[in-house]
Amino acid sequence: MTRTHAPLHGLRILSLALNLPGPAALMRCRRMGATCVKIEPPGGDPMGHYNPGAYAELHEGVKVLQADLKTETGRDAVHRELAKADVLLTSFRPSALRKLGLAWKELHSRYPGLSQVAIVGAPGARAEEPGHDLTYLADNGLVPGLELPATLYADMSGSLMASEAVLQAALRKHERYGGSGDPHPEGLYLEVALSDAAGYLALPRRWGLTQASGxxxxxxxxxxxxxxxxxxxxxxxxxxxxxxxxxxxxxxxxxxxxxxxxxxxxxxxxxxxxxxxxxxxxxxxxxxxxxxxxxxxxxxxxxxx
Known part of the structure; x- marks a missing residue:
């Protein structure tokens, strides 16, 4: 994709998201021209240990830093990056973000132009429930037998929804309200639930298209x-x-x-x-x-x- 046709050129994303959905979304955003920075814990992203090849592909062109968010020094490092970011990408439970001082209300007050794309397991009040790709697929009727699904459908479709949300935040950044020409509109909070992503993939089955009679x-x-x-x-x-x-x-x-x-x-x-x-x-x-x-x-x- 050339810079001329890169829809996220000029957008700076800070990611705190580990494992697969967040890094996959970040990979797509980088390929759409975004400048991507990721902060990992001192031990690194778990995927870097259990699948170094996948980790390398997901993080190509991403600036990776390390910081312990449970320490004041680590939180200071995050805020230095937040001050330069247009979008924050997370995949923590809401309670974890609150403990880290990164809840949306606090972030929006300190960085009014910042948008946040929060990847969660399930929407709204269910965001605290434990779950993973397999459980979200099972809940939506996408695990018909005893074999594991061929790929991580909820994680990967969730990453697509997260990159769509980043595009929405980018559009917001470039909005002009009422012809005022204000180049700094307020940021957005956009939640992406992996269970919703699985539900979207399950629509053809619910419609009967992929049932045995379809x-x-x-x-x-x-x-x-x-x-x-x-x-x-x-x-x-x-x-x-x-x-x-x-x-x-x-x-x-x-x-x-x-x-x-x-x-x-x-x-x-x-x-x-x-x-x-x-x-x-x-x-x-x-x-x-x-x-x-x-x-x-x-x-x-x-x-x-």
Whole structure:
């Protein structure tokens, strides 16, 4: 992203947020042109210990300082940075911020132009409840079996919402009230709840789209996962022209709306894929312009194939 098209160029963010959602939001903001400073405890961010590679990518271009916020010296270091910041990014419980003297009322009084984006687990009064990505997903029906989710959906979607909130704060910074030309409007307090982020991701399921009876939940034969001879294939032939191309390739007569939901169509498409190798299906996708993606099976993935 060039500086000309960087929407956060000129914005200075101070982050106190550890682990994943806060640093992921900070990474996006830096890529949008913000100047990013992060203060970590003397022991560093836990992610720097349990996944140094992820930590390095998340903090590329971020100025990282260390300070013990429980000491007067550490709090002084925070306030030196706050005096230069446009946005403060946090991921503490509200009670912890109060203990550190960083509650919004106190911050707003001392730094009226500063905005705060506070990442919490759940909104409002529930912000003190313990929780994590997995519990927020489970609460929203996004953990249907005993397998762990493929990624940290609530944390990552929460980071996107937090970066949206920073964009909102940046817009506020550049507002002009009533044509007065005031370049220093008051800052905003914006709370981002990871449980809300999980709830947003869960909307398609609540609407029935990804339930077993939904078109993208398995009921449509052209939008499913199938085994093939040497792995698996994800096929997304949902639109009529894609469904028609799939049916033609699989030798299924007809491809109208009802055909794709018929048990016979499911069986025929499954048999077609089961007889093909991944290489054959990749070639078919190119030849027939089909939206499909082949994958190794679990054993091959474990072996690194």
């Amino acid at each position: 078109s993208v939940g398995g009921a449509h034969a052209g939008y499913r996962l199938y085994p093939c001879r040497d792995g698996r294939v994800a096929v997304a032939a949902l639109e009529p022209h894609f469904a028609a191309a799939l049916c033609e390739a699989a030798g299924v007569p007809g491809s109208d709306g009802s055909t794709m939901f018929a048990s016979g169509t499911h069986a025929a498409v499954a048999a077609f894929f089961a007889a093909k190798t991944r290489a054959e299906l990749d070639a078919l996708a190119t030849e027939k312009d089909l939206p499909l993606h082949t994958m190794a099976n679990a054993q091959e993935r474990a072996a690194g194939k």
